[in-house]
Amino acid sequence: LEEAAGETPMLGVPAGVKIYSSVFGVTPTDAGRIADEFERVEPREVNDIDEAAYREGEVRSELRAIVPVPVAPELQSGKQVSSGSVDSLAAGFAREVEPGRTYVFGPGSTVGAIERELGIDPSPLGVDVWRAGLKAEGTEGDDAASDDTESDGQRGAVLARDAAESDILAVLADPVTIVVSPIGGQGFLFGRGNHQISPAVIRRADDIEVVADDEKLDGIDTLHIDTDDAEIDERLEGWLQVRTGRFTTRMVPVA
Structure with a gap:
């Protein structure tokens, strides 16, 4: 990458589901604005996630190159990949699961910590569906039975x-x-990295729980929605309560 870049500025246009580098614009439109309006460049890191480690539950990025990047700080930023503890957050969430409720767990290490607290083996890059208070005998297949869990006296599958x-x-x-x-x-909640949680899935939910530790939120001014469904995106705009610990929350704007 460094050889390819040389003195030529590089700018990433987001098109996939995993973005870990500050060479990317927040949206394709923003990338176009940066390319049109930038007046300076800065050296920025190009990082890539270690997917083998991620599938084992460890979030780790690798530095691939440092390249000159057109700069517009309000329109681009890299993903934080801190592996700091979210044990307290996970423990608090697990204590409040509602028997009989179906939980759709998105990807990522923070949500994965909650799943592990509930006794679930998470899919770090994928989406899992779990029902609290449902006995494994009510499910089909050996895989479901093996994931029968116990948390605070409540069984789930x-x-x-x-x-x-x-x-x-x-x-x-x-x-x-x-x-x-x-x-x-x-700061994307939907539309980047969790396309499986589609507008159709979101419409089925009566509750959306957003979880993040303070370190992650400190690097996010505004949360974003990009589902390609204008009605859903507009419905989720406003101020959102984010759970940051066992008993703590923060209000964060969604735009």
């Missing part, structure tokens, strides 16, 4: 693991809570 949108919709039963954590630095 995994209904779908590493699920596609169709898998999620097939097993949802009211009431439904979606649990997500924003992409650090970029």
Whole structure:
């Protein structure tokens, strides 16, 4: 990458689901604005996630290059990949699970910590669906039975693991809570990194729980929604309560 860049500025246009580098604009539109309006460049890191480690539950990025990047700080930023402890947050969430409620757990290490607290083996890059208070005998397949969990006296079972949108919709039963954590630095809740949680899935939920530790939120001024569904994006705008610890929350704007 460094050889390819040389003295030529590089700018990333977000098109995939995992963005970990400050060479990217927040949206394709912002990338176009940066390319048109920038007046200076700065050396920025190009990072890539170690997916083998991520699938084992460890969030670790690797530095691939340092390249000159057109700069507009309000329009671009890199993802934070701190592996700081979220044990307190996870323990607090697990104590409050509602028997009979279906939980859609998004990807990422923060949500994964909650799943592990509940006795679930999480899919770090995928979406899992779990119902609190559901005995494993009510599910099909050995995989579901092996994920029978116990937390604060409540039994639960995994209904779908590493699920596609169709898998999620097939097993949802009211009431439904979606649990997500924003992409650090970029601050996306939906539309980046969790396309499986589609507008159709969001419409089925009566509750959305956003979780993030203070370190991640300190790098995010505003949360973003980019579902390609204007009605959903508009509905979720405003101020949102984010759970940051066992008993603590913060209000963060969504735009």
